[in-house]
Amino acid sequence: MGFAMTLANAMLVFRKDWMEIRRNSQVLAPILIVPLVFTVVLPLIVILVPSVIGMPETAYQGVGTIFENLPPDIKAIVEGMSAQQSMTYIFALYFFAPFFLIIPIMASSVLASDSFAGEKDRKTIEALLATPLTDGELLLGKILVSFVPSMAVTISAFALYCVVVDVSSFSLFNGAILLPNLLWAALIFLVTPLVALAGIGITVMVSLRVKGYREAQQLSAILVLPVLGLIFGQIGGVIMFGTTMIMLLVAGFAVTDLILFRVGLRVFRREEILMKSV
Amino acid sequence: MPVISVSGLSKSFGGLDAVSGLSFDVEEGEIYGLLGPNGAGKTTTVRMLACIISPSGGTAAVAGHDIRADPVAVRRSVGVLTESPSLYERLTAEENLTFFARAYGMTDDRKVSGRVKELLQFFQLWDRRGEKSAVFSKGMKQKLAIARALVHDPPVIFLDEPTAGLDPEASKLIRDLITEMSQKERHTIMLCTHRLEDAEKVCSRVMVVNMGRRVVVGSPDEIRSEVAGKAKLEVMVANPSTALVEAAASVAGVSAGAIAENGRLIFELDDLNAATPLVVRALVESGARVLTVNTFLPSLEEAYLRLIKGDGWDSR
Structure with missing residues (x-):
């Protein structure tokens, strides 16, 4: 009964926030446009442009360093492929993977900023805190409204990415289907939920200490930096998307989430929230 | 038995005493005014009594519930008009009231929609129920915010500057409503204001506060004759x-x-x-x-x- 009540009240907050969010283009625009760039625009540039305009073999020399740094097992897979096939294969299946960490981070931090700090901005927080809803119900409702749409966007983006990659590389690989595969499924269904939760956790704590949505979002943008590190790490050959990276990401983000939510629960007090907004 | 009973209530922020040892009682159906300049501690007092913030010292009981021991029960028993209307501007008038009705524990769909309709009709907002509150005038927003404070029919209502920024006609409408709520429905109302006209016209008793301390308590007539000559x-x-x-x-x-x-x-x-x-x-x-x-x-x-x-x- 206790948990059912908590969940019902959290869902009340979730539905109210969701109604507000879907009427706010300032929030919807980035969480729809950024995934479209990562799942449609960039893959099409990398896969379709060379095949349409016919890139010479020398054009692929620019990415030679990346190929040299590939782990032996991936090198073995692409060994028999043409230059265009190997570039498409490597980029589509490995190098775009970290972008799918940026999507949940960006979406969750934008949504959480609006849900937490946005209430301060719009001066609606005091009426909400005056209700009998408990701190836990408010926190859970606001986490859900940041988490559920973030994951919906991430999973939809992944589905779209699979279609874009498979359709655009269909003739290049003689009808072979590249995605989805087990590694990507692990990335999307194991890693990205933990990443989204980390984004929410950091944004909640930032939101408690700032006065408005923009400030919260700007500070939360710092979350993208470690992901950029992954992208450059791959280019430099230091790390490569694979089973080991998935396991490290799961372990790293699980620990991070645990710490963030323990601290978050301790600092999420209605008085603190109200006082930091005035 | 008083509906609001306050004893030695204090609140400090850092080293600053926002409220210092306030004690007073408010009887059922009474309209009790908290009068004082900006920064006198009126809003902080209301926030403590509505269990939005906790006191640093002292205690209080509101509608029979101790504000320290049972803050959720207190919040369920009070309606609060905050300093700003605090409305969700992307939600319609009807959506705003429905959300708060449920947040205050109303679960029966028919009761919620009936109460929302009743309040919107009373405040002459029923025809605009489907419009986002962002497009409302200041007076309409204030009426909607008061409706929100009443949506769960609480025995105790805290109104913080209910006529702030309103034109004389809208102010009169709000004052008439406050009087009606007290006289007909026996709501106990605590009114925070620095508008003397409001206090003089609707309050049965007034406590003047300054720098977090009680200066004087009495009916407007008593204070007027005793203090002003x-x-x-x-x-x-x-x-x-x-x-x-x-x-x-x-x-x-x-x-x-x-x-x-x-x-x-x-x-x-x-x-x-x-x-x-x-x-x-x-x-x-x-x-x-x-x-x-x-x-x-x-x-x-x-x-x-x-x-x-x-x-x-x-x-x-």
């Missing part, structure tokens, strides 16, 4: 003279008399209604040709300003 009688005569003043000043109930610069005779009276005819008669019998007679009650504003400036008035 006595009622005045101004008589314009065709033949002003010191002899006339002396003749009238000897009447029982007249505490002082003088000739003003404009030639009018001014008397301070202990009891306006009893002494006025006696003074006029004494003047006429002494040969005065009376042209006009005016009486003046000291305003609550005079009393308030004296209190706030600490003009020789002891806090009690």
Whole structure:
């Protein structure tokens, strides 16, 4: 009964926030446009442009360093492929993977900023805190409204990415289907939920200490930096998307989430929230 | 038994005492005013009593629930009009009220929609129920915010500056509503304001606070007469003279008399209604040709300003 009540009240907050969010283009625009760039625009540039305009073999020399740094097992897979096939294969299946960490981070931090700090901005927080809803119900409702749409966007983006990659590389690989595969499924269904939760956790704590949505979002943008590190790490050959990276990401983000939510629960007090907004 | 009972309530922010040892009781159906300048501690007091923030010291019971021991029960029993309307501007009027009805624990869909309709009709917002509150005028937003405070029909209502920024017509509408809620529905209302007109017209008792401390408590009439001085009688005569003043000043109930610069005779009276005819008669019998007679009650504003400036008035 206790948990059912908590969940019902959290869902009340979730539905109210969701109604507000879907009427706010300032929030919807980035969480729809950024995934479209990562799942449609960039893959099409990398896969379709060379095949349409016919890139010479020398054009692929620019990415030679990346190929040299590939782990032996991936090198073995692409060994028999043409230059265009190997570039498409490597980029589509490995190098775009970290972008799918940026999507949940960006979406969750934008949504959480609006849900937490946005209430301060719009001066609606005091009426909400005056209700009998408990701190836990408010926190859970606001986490859900940041988490559920973030994951919906991430999973939809992944589905779209699979279609874009498979359709655009269909003739290049003689009808072979590249995605989805087990590694990507692990990335999307194991890693990205933990990443989204980390984004929410950091944004909640930032939101408690700032006065408005923009400030919260700007500070939360710092979350993208470690992901950029992954992208450059791959280019430099230091790390490569694979089973080991998935396991490290799961372990790293699980620990991070645990710490963030323990601290978050301790600092999420209605008085603190109200006082930091005035 | 008081519906609100406050004892030694205090709140400090860092080293600053926002509220210091307030104690008072509010009876059922009473409209109790908290009057004071900006920063006096009115909003902080209401926030503590509505369990939005916790006190640093003292205690209080609201609608029978201790604010420290059972804050959720207190929140369920009170409706709060916050300093700003605090409305979700992307939600419609109906969506705003429905959300808060459910947040205050109303679970029956038919009861929720019935109550929402009742309030929107009462506040003449029913025809605009489907519009986002962002497009509402300030007066409409304030009415919707008051409707939100009433949506769960709480026994205790805290109204923080309910007429702030409203035009005179809208202000009157809100004042009439407050009086009606108190008289007809026996809601206990605590009204925070620095608008003396509001306090004077609707409050049965007023507590003046300044710098977090209680300055005085009483009905507006008591405070006005005790702090701002006595009622005045101004008589314009065709033949002003010191002899006339002396003749009238000897009447029982007249505490002082003088000739003003404009030639009018001014008397301070202990009891306006009893002494006025006696003074006029004494003047006429002494040969005065009376042209006009005016009486003046000291305003609550005079009393308030004296209190706030600490003009020789002891806090009690």
